[in-house]
Amino acid sequence: MKNNLVPNTGHEFRSRCSIARALELIGDKWTLLIVRDLMWHNKHTFQAMQNSVERIPTNILSQRLKKLMDWGLVRREPYQERPLRYHYLLTDNGQSLEPVLSQIMGWGHEHLEGGLHPPGVSKNSDTRLV
Amino acid sequence: MKNNLVPNTGHEFRSRCSIARALELIGDKWTLLIVRDLMWHNKHTFQAMQNSVERIPTNILSQRLKKLMDWGLVRREPYQERPLRYHYLLTDNGQSLEPVLSQIMGWGHEHLEGGLHPPGVSKNSDTRLV
């Protein structure tokens, strides 16, 4: 069963390759971290995501959320009025990125673990994945 | 069994999150396309990769290959001398990205298929994945 995403803006893909297409959406340093926060870290507000350890700049967070909503991977809804506050949620399409995220996490864990401040130090001191 | 990659340049990761780390390496629009070409398309020369449908700019290709070699995912060796010509190959670490690539491909295929020139046209005319 196909569930094609076509953004409201008429985006033109650069090729028919599914990988190339996917990378036009998630091929950057931040987008999948937002998805991670929504999927696994219970961070659903702008504020909460902004406070994640990677310190995404607010304008980038704003842009990426917009893009993800345009593509139907994320939706938002008010969780209170007066004052109006939104929380962001993954749509079913967004949730479907779980295996992708898992693979990337697994690969990073296997190959990139250790090496924080400075590289090579504290290699086996912590096995947290996310 | 861990096989940590630490590039010869002392790179500092922005967090301990495996996803965030992986994205510092492969979180862009081009890197995984190079890996795709090496892994599945039998494109091993600079020229061959440059000629892929997505038309990667040569300076980006050059930079990315350098980065991938620095991180030990790709190596190159001369396949002839006079004139000296190189071909690029995935290392075992590079090969280990296969499941990641497969997941991304699968996701793109499920969610981003169809919609080329212009979006929405020729939806079911071709089912090639890569």
Place this chain on the structure above:
DNA sequence: ATAGCAACTTGCATTTTTAAAGTTACATAT
């Protein structure tokens, strides 16, 4: 009235990407 907070937006400097042209080293055809 003043201060504070969440959710953004704006302005601007820096960095990265892109497209095009140029370079180097060698090979082959005339």
Place this chain on the structure above:
DNA sequence: ATATGTAACTTTAAAAATGCAAGTTGCTAT
């Protein structure tokens, strides 16, 4: 010997994206 061609890059300049700090809006609490 000279001219043309090719692979693998590098350089340059313009365009786009990113990152940082500060500002805005709408509302609440004191």
